[in-house]
Amino acid sequence: MSQYSHVKYTTSPTPSVVSGYSGASRLTSHLPPPVNHRKDCLSATTKSYKYLRRLLKFNQMDFEFALWQMIYLLIAPQKVYRNFNYRKQTKSQFARDDPAFLVLLIVCLCVTSLGFAYVLGLRFLQSIGFIFYVIGVDCLLAGVIIASFFWAITNRFLRTNSLEPDIEWGYAFDVHLNAFFPPLMLLHCIQLFFYNWLISHTWFISRFLGNTFWLLGMSYYVYITFLGYNCIPHLKNTRLILIALPIIFLLYLVVTIIGWNATISFVNFYKYRVY
Known part of the structure; x- marks a missing residue:
């Protein structure tokens, strides 16, 4: 008999290795599932309640990031929607959970509306209304x-x-807010600097400039709306939204040729609403 016949070989792992595998198994079993696959996601009502509850908690809002979004909506709106995809991966929702953007948008509306009220010659109470x-x-x-x-x-x-x-639905509303901001800056802010001394006249250049502002504003709204739905991977045929662009351009040509200044009509409509 060989001198090594009493030695027994085994291929089973050592106790320390076994305990390590079992510990890893227990650890894996206690890890939370990926956020996109959780079954305990908040309902739409709960999300809306949490969003509205934060409207008056300014110290919990990220105004710096909301301002970054506003700037990039004007110069590179695609970058804004990349963040919505990141939020879906981390928080299981596309819609904003921070109302800072809405608050800043309302502030912008107040400031630009005051400028519009000045151009319209409104009194104090009329301006507030x-x-x-x-x-x-x-x-x-x-x-x-x-x-x-x-x-x-x-x-x-x-x-x-x-x-x-x-x-x-909250994401659809966010898309509207995103698309609303650039036209607001064009029509309620930049356009005002040209209204009294140029756009308000009956010259061709007046209606050309006024209608061009509207062309840019409406086109911007359609394009950013398209980006908002096109970034969602499980949506198809989102390019149908862009059908509105040639229609807007055709209307722009028609109203400019027939002598209609959309900005003057818009201002007169505002005057009619407040007087």
């Missing part, structure tokens, strides 16, 4: 209607299949 009308109707009420329309259309017709998650 004008500001509330612009915020409540032109921005928020119109936003609710437009967001509800796109929310219904995208969920009904643009999802690749019915098993994909619904588009959040």
Whole structure:
């Protein structure tokens, strides 16, 4: 018999290795699932309640990041929507959970509306009523209607299949707010510097400049709206939104040729609402 016959070989791991594997197994079993696959995601009502509750808690808002978004909506809107995708991966929602952007947008509306009221020659109380009308109707009420329309259309017709998650209404409203900001700067701010001494006249250059401002503002709104839905991977045929662009350009040519100044009509409509 060989001198090594009493030695027994085994291929089983050592106790320390076994304990290590079991510990890793227990650790893995206690890890939370990826955020996109959790079943305990907050409901839409809960998300809305948390969002509205933070509206008056200014110390919890990230105004610096909201200001960054506003700047990039003017110069590179694609970068803004990359952040929405990051939020979906980390917080399981596309919609903003920080109302800082909405607060800054309302501040911008107040400031630009005061400038508009000055151009219109409104008195103090008329100016206050004008500001509330612009915020409540032109921005928020119109936003609710437009967001509800796109929310219904995208969920009904643009999802690749019915098993994909619904588009959040809050995200549709965020897309409206994003798309609303650049036209606000063009039509309620920059345009005012040209109104009294140029756009308000009956010259061709007056209506050309006034209508061009509207062309840029409406085109910007459509393009940023398109970017908002195009960045969602499970939506199809989002380029249909861009069909509005040639229609807007055709209307621009028609109204300019027939001698209609959209800016003057817009200002007269505002005067009619406040007087």
